[in-house]
Amino acid sequence: MAQPLIQLKNISVNFKNKERDVLAVDDVNLDIQRGDIFGIVGYSGAGKSTLVRVINLLQRPTSGEVLINGEDICQYDAPKLRKTRKKIGMIFQHFNLMMSRTIAQNVAYALKGSPLSKQEKQDKVNELLDLVGLADKKDTYPRQLSGGQKQRVAIARSLANDPDILISDEATSALDPKTTESILNLLQELNQKLNLTVVLITHQMEAVKQISNKVAVMEQGKVIERGSVLDIFANPKTSLTQSFIDTTTRLDATLKGLAQQENLQHLQDNEQLVQLSYSGETTDEPIIVSLYQKFGVSANILYGNVEILQRTPIGSLIVILSGDAAKVADSLEFLTQSGVRIKKLNLADFGGED
Numbered sequence: 414m415a416q417p418l419i420q421l422k423n424i425s426v427n428f429k430n431k432e433r434d435v436l437a438v439d440d441v442n443l444d445i446q447r448g449d450i451f452g453i454v455g456y457s458g459a460g461k462s463t464l465v466r467v468i469n470l471l472q473r474p475t476s477g478e479v480l481i482n483g484e485d486i487c488q489y490d491a492p493k494l495r496k497t498r499k500k501i502g503m504i505f506q507h508f509n510l511m512m513s514r515t516i517a518q519n520v521a522y523a524l525k526g527s528p529l530s531k532q533e534k535q536d537k538v539n540e541l542l543d544l545v546g547l548a549d550k551k552d553t554y555p556r557q558l559s560g561g562q563k564q565r566v567a568i569a570r571s572l573a574n575d576p577d578i579l580i581s582d583e584a585t586s587a588l589d590p591k592t593t594e595s596i597l598n599l600l601q602e603l604n605q606k607l608n609l610t611v612v613l614i615t616h617q618m619e620a621v622k623q624i625s626n627k628v629a630v631m632e633q634g635k636v637i638e639r640g641s642v643l644d645i646f647a648n649p650k651t652s653l654t655q656s657f658i659d660t661t662t663r664l665d666a667t668l669k670g671l672a673q674q675e676n677l678q679h680l681q682d683n684e685q686l687v688q689l690s691y692s693g694e695t696t697d698e699p700i701i702v703s704l705y706q707k708f709g710v711s712a713n714i715l716y717g718n719v720e721i722l723q724r725t726p727i728g729s730l731i732v733i734l735s736g737d738a739a740k741v742a743d744s745l746e747f748l749t750q751s752g753v754r755i756k757k758l759n760l761a762d763f764g765g766e767d
């Protein structure tokens with residue numbers, strides 16, 4: 414495999430305050446390849462922001478190495494580090510624009526100290542505003558723009574020095590779903606057009622699903638799961654990852670709805686409620702039919718969803734299996750061997766009685 418563009422090796426960040434000692438990042442190893450859109454998801458406080466601030470040393474790690482193109486930037490002197498930082502753009506949830514300057518001036522500000530001539534700077538600003546679809550807004554002020562447009566200005570500014578890497582720290586968290594989608598589409602377009610490597614920090618798994626090719630899940634300073642988006646969605650190993658994935662389907666809402674249904678609150682002894690998840694070829698197998706044919710176990714489908722992720726179908730079913738207990742057990746074993754993941758469900762966990 415090619416040399417990763419970004420390598421975090423055994424990174425820990427410890428904040429020592431008077432009152433408490435916080436291990437915000439706990440021995441994280443991460444490789445990000447050039448051209449990746451690498452999602453980092455986790456709940457608030459998981460350590461995502463601290464971890465990505467380590468990538469450009471806005472936050473120096475307490476221990477560990479930060480390699481960009483194979484070089485440990487912790488060893489750089491100040492001028493060399495400044496140069497490296499220019500190649501790492503950053504955008505944030507609250508845009509951080511200067512309200513008293515026009516859109517063009519906000520973008521031009523990032524070119525302060527650049528060797529470009531005045532005319533070249535102007536051309537660059539125009540080109541950047543064109544790239545983010547705001548050419549006609551160059552002389553307006555941030556307060557005249559919508560949230561999505563402000564984020565586009567911030568993106569244009571972050572690209573002023575032709576960065577290799579763009580870190581997006583919850584950049585869509587304050588936006589409505591439609592605007593979020595358009596900003597994510599823009600990031601994806603920039604990734605492809607400029608071969609920009611994007612590190613996407615978010616608590617919204619939906620954003621990862623929309624544009625990332627890789628994902629890492631963080632909890633309490635640690636990366637607890639990582640991989641290609643397809644692998645992680647098809648086969649999550651931890652319940653936290655599963656719950657993030659569930660937020661991107663209607664599964665959670667469906668289970669809550671099912672939990673309210675009287676007839677499902679008291680299943681018969683020979684009935685079992687399960688969630689079946691499968692990906693790729695398995696979806697082509699007539700799973701449900703074979704359960705009946707092979708084991709005499711019938712499956713009543715309460716919910717079904719198939720979606721295509723990176724050209725691979727990923728399916729999810731909620732079914733009630735009914736039949737002789739030993740046969741149901743055999744059928745579950747058969748499903749596992751066919752590559753289907755099984756989760757036994759208890760509606761009480763979703764607000765039902767049993």
Ligand SMILES: Nc1ncnc2c1ncn2[C@@H]1O[C@H](COP(=O)(O)OP(=O)(O)OP(=O)(O)O)[C@@H](O)[C@H]1O
Nearest residue numbers: 428430435437455456457458459460461462463464
């Ligand atoms: N400068 C600091 N001093 C002390 N503690 C800090 C500092 N910065 C972050 N922390 C703590 O480190 C932990 C991780 O915070 P961090 O902001 O990295 O998490 P996060 O996953 O990005 O969450 P959020 O989305 O809320 O920012 C939290 O417990 C936070 O309170």
